[in-house]
Amino acid sequence: MPVEVVTGNHAAGHALSVAAEANREARGAACGIYPITPQTEIVEYVAKFPFTKCRVVPVESEHSAMGVSIGASLAGARAFTASSSNGLAYMVENIMVAGYYRLPIVMATVNRTLGPPWNIWADHGDTLMLRDFPWIQFYCESNQEVMDTTLLAFRIAEDHRILLPALVSLDAFILSHTQGETDLADQSQTDRYLPDLDLPHRMRHDDPKTLGGLMWPDVATSLRLEIDEAMSRVPTVLQEARAEFMEMFGRDPGDALQTLGTKDAETILVAIGSIATTAHEVVQARRDAGEKVGLIKLKMFRPFPEEALREACRTAGRVGVLDRNYAAGMGGVFWQDIRAAFQATRSDLLIQDYLTGLCGGDVTPAMIEEVLADLTTRERADRPVWMGIAA
């Protein structure tokens, strides 16, 4: 398929659709869909797609959108949906269920500020609210990455070593509504990349088991442990899926952690989503000027790539985390986990949180310059710094 100029929503919708269509020789696909700005275009794209064997069920709420997808997945179909912000909050209960039922549902999530107030712009707080559920979480910085990561997510989620749902996040408007050149996967490529879904625990009349009934503490703990084991296998499966993707499509869908200059960087910024693009420009410029600055783009937040992170920060003395989210009473969510990753191993490492672009604020190169200025000069880490607003 030729490269086209499309929005991030278009890319996500296309990826979900071709993935769904790719299961037509098997048990087909289905999804429940519900509108919410700025995600709506994704489900509109899906609703228009000329599927061979896929049911798109327009439901009355996000809660039911995931409900329908859970039912479809349990019936062995490739299931997916998309949502955003308060919609995700309303969906939470069923998002959790999809994870604990080990259903390889893929959800495109457009990151939008949780309200109130009424605010439709980018903030990662909505998907981070889901961080403790058994979902794989990807954050993208471009429409192409949205496209590619969605297919990658299906591939990983449906792997029998994994069997966990995955969400693919894109920033509201910055990606969702921004046109950009995107190489949209064609159907035959997708068909080859995604094998037919074979859900081992789908509902079968010849195997009348009951899912989700009472379990005593020991049995329930055992299931939690299985999820932890599946999560721990994700990095390996990701590498396999990524390699095959490169072979099939001739481009890299991206590793869990992507770096710039971390081999020798003394100061490293960590960015997530579209901020990574801006940060990349700033860091690259600094490096071009001879500064030992580096950048880590965190693509996969769950499972948390702790090991890769430690490796990437080997030479660093200072790490600044650009958090487009705020966990009340604590600070940035990414910062918390990154700090924890170095606990006990790097007491010398200064890790400072910068709250940037919250509630859809624009993260400019100048702001990142300010961050670097602060990071490189401060003597010790402190409470998160609220960027762009008077103290």
Next chain:
Amino acid sequence: MVEIRIHGRGGQGGVTLAKIIATSRFLLGQSVQAFGLYAAERSGAPIQAFCRYDDEPIANRNLIYSPDHIIVLDPTLVGSAITGGLKPGGWILINTTKEPQDLAEQFPDNPVATVDATAIARANKLGTRSVPIVNTALAGAAARLLGFELTEIHDALEHLGFVGPNIAAASQAHEALRLAGDAAADAGVALEEATAPGGAVPEGAEEAGIQEESAETAAPYTIVPRGPSFLEGAGGDLPGIETGQWATEQPHRQQYIPPCNHVCPAGNDVQGFLHALAHDDPDRALEILLESSPFPAVCGRVCPAPCMASCNRIDLDGAVNVRQLERYAGDNGNAALNPVEVHDERVAVVGSGPAGLTAAYHLARYGYRVTVYESTADLGGLLRSGIPRFRLPEDVLDHEIGRILALGVEAVTEHPIDRRGLMEMAGQHDAVLVATGLQELRGLRLGIGDTPAVDQGIDFLDLVRRGRVRVDGEDVVVVGGGNTAMDAARSSLRLGANSARVVYRRTREEMPAIAEEIDEALEEGVQLDYLVQPISLQPDGSAAEGTVAESEAASAHAAGPDGAGYRLTCRRMELGEPDKSSRRRPVEIPGSDFELQCSRVILALGQSPDLSVFPEGTEVREGEELLGLLETPVFAIGDLATNDGTVAGAIGSGRRSAIHIHGALSGERTEITEHAADRRDVDVWHDDVIRPDAMRLHLFERQSGQEGASLPMTTRQSTFDEIHMGLTDPSEAKRCLSCGVCNECDLCVTYCPEGVLKRVGHQLVFDYAYCKGCGICVTECPRNVIFMSHL
């Protein structure tokens, strides 16, 4: 610290018991804990609850693994692993009817105390019948074991708002507690000391270390193996929870005697043949009837049907029309009876009425060689001569007699037997049955002497049958209240009588005639005068003495010039005290005489046995050999022996006698059952009859009974055609309630919530391993064939 573990079932109030005990300590200033182990317990499922109390603040949030004492709320839990971790010497208090000694062997290391808290809870109406709430009673009982004052438990109950019956239950259980062994009382005291805070350590307890170790026993750390994953295919097995252990009661099958079977003089399995007809199987119905009676088609026409009078359906919407259904089976069923010949013994039957023929029938079916001797030219006795064709067509009778003869029964007609003949007959047979019925006809002194104007009803009916009597234009008065009276009157009208009037000295209620026949007689124009006793008959005025000439052609009864040749003087009666037949005795009303004009008087006052065939002084009783004749046993059967007077009664007598003689001749042990109900494989067989109040009549739909069509009145009044046309289908049988006998309606199976009540073949099978004892099968059985028993 004292730790108590409570084992019970969901709904019994185990957690609340822990709370009551804890509250009683709390009110005394101690530190307490009370909690349950919560999951998805349902009413009846095994549960655990826990209680701790101590003088010091309690710093333990674990379950109780090593309790000091155990309280068991449900006796069915005894035997399961309830004593796990129980400290040696710790008490086990069990809610049970058993004595503690009976359980001592089961718990050698621990003293046992018992109390019937369930009975106390029920008596105080705590909880439901199947799930009584026993916690307050057990709190009272536990108080004694734990060394509490009863008032401390009362205080706790009041503090928690459990008043009234709960307080009473606690007190009663406190009183009723039973301790094991002779030293029970001492042990109780000892325990008080052992468990009372700061009390002395009793003998034995030191060894067990009740107090020393109780606070030190730490909850264990265990590593469990990995559980199953639902990603794998396996799974879906039964939970294996034997919920039958939750039950406090269990259902069982029972059977009662249906009233119809009980009262049937012929011994028919009424319920059984109705069941077959309800399933549209007249062949099977006939087969069942033929087990007891060779005359279903006859009885289905002429039986007074006491079964219908006793039918439990009367309380709902009227009796099942058993008579017509028996006729339906007799007319429409086909049953093959093959002759058998297994015995050489020859049996003579004297008389071919229903008793004689029934006996012959059964004896032939046993395989005896039977000869029936009949004094007249036709077989059937009174069935033929005494019942008019419009009630019993002769071809119906012939058909049923034919079935008897087809079994190989020989018939010798026009062979009257006198005393001498009986002796001879005895010499030629191995047994003789005399079934000559009631030959002596009761007369009435009417002060006129022997006159042809007065006939006996039985004779009159036989003349009618043979076409040898004419009554056209006559005014006929029939005296009596039985079927013969009705038959004579109705026959008279058919033959063209001007009027037919039945006079009876009591009221309709006491009339022995079948109610339906009385109704029909009235419909046809017979007049009935109750409480009237004929006194005398005189020729009418100066009218010439009546001449009676019986010619070959007809019997013409000359009347006076006006057609009414006689005056019958009658007296009015009233009912007095009941006589020995328990009917109210008619008493004359002085000065109430009046006269009836008539041309003929027919007496239908009943008959009595003619014993002249036997040696003088012979006492005749059914089933008893008349000894002293010869070596051959001679029996009197039927009306001759019973004086019963009904066809069904005669059939019953014939059947019983045949069984009896078979026993006498073969030496086999035979049993005569009064009712032939099919004994199902039930747990309890009741020898009593099920009454309407034991039926669940509200579960039946009201549905009026079927009568079948009758001939139009004009035909009835002018011909001897059978007036009833019978039922066109057997659906009336579906009205049978099958009282007290399972008819496989399977409502119990339908309603069983667990699906553990099944029908296997004709049997109901309860799966007690899973039956929770809810009792729905009992309350939903319309015919009361399931009952609950306490476990």
Next chain:
Amino acid sequence: MTTDTATRTPPSPGALGEVPSIPCTEECLLRPGNTNCGGCGMSVGLTMLGRALEEAGEVCTLAIPACCGAVTAGAFPTTSYGAPVVNTTFASAAAVASGLACVRDLNEERGQVICWAGDGGTYDIGIATLSAAAERDDNILYICYDNEIYGNTGGQRSSATPPGARTTTTPTGKKEDKKDIMSILVAHGIPYAATLSIAHPVDFRRKLETAFSITGTRFLLMHSPCPTGWKSEPADSVGLVRIAVSSGLFPLYEVWNGKTYRLNVLPDWTAPAEYFKRQRRFKDYEIDLETTTRVCRERFERLAVMAERFPHEG
């Protein structure tokens, strides 16, 4: 087999009619060893549903929201259900069932997708989901076993609780009337909506067979006695709901496409004194029998008018 509903004229009340013999096999929908209370109406319903499925040669998948039925299965991996079951979130039974059903249809497979839900998951928290599935006419069979209480959580008020009933959240008796869920579903114009009583097994069976034979959203409302919540004798369960039918408290009727009606059993209008007396949830609260009967009568008359004016043919 005769039915007590074959004719348009409702037959007399309270009757059993003729009951067909019912096969009993080892593999049933509700298996022995389940942990439901003794005398549970839901158990009776599940057992009858299982037999109806078997008789019709049908298989099923159950979607069960939070309710007593959700814990019926027992501890995983064992199960008391003889069919595949998924426990859904409280509000989601109809949505999950829609997902299951659409994939079944995509793959042209047989089998009923059945929501087995209590009144809480139907009348209250699940009503939006149910309404949406009904509006889309998704091909599911939704059976609400209405025990008029949140039974699984220990007996709280739901919008299906009748007035006068004491629950743990209406300690002085509920004041409000029971929600008319049937009218709500009928207003969706779904192809089939009917009420079920376990005390009328022939009618029960026939309605299930009718529901099996129809495509689209089918809604069945089953009056489900709950000895624990109703504080009644377990043995009385069937008897109580029979009185509910004969007294008009729980009318038995069917509605097709939201348009045509059929009444199944004509109440005899005897005041349901026994019904209230035999449930201790009504104890201490005076139930005005006259008013109750009048309200029931008025409701039934409205239904009768519909059945008269818009009768279901065939």
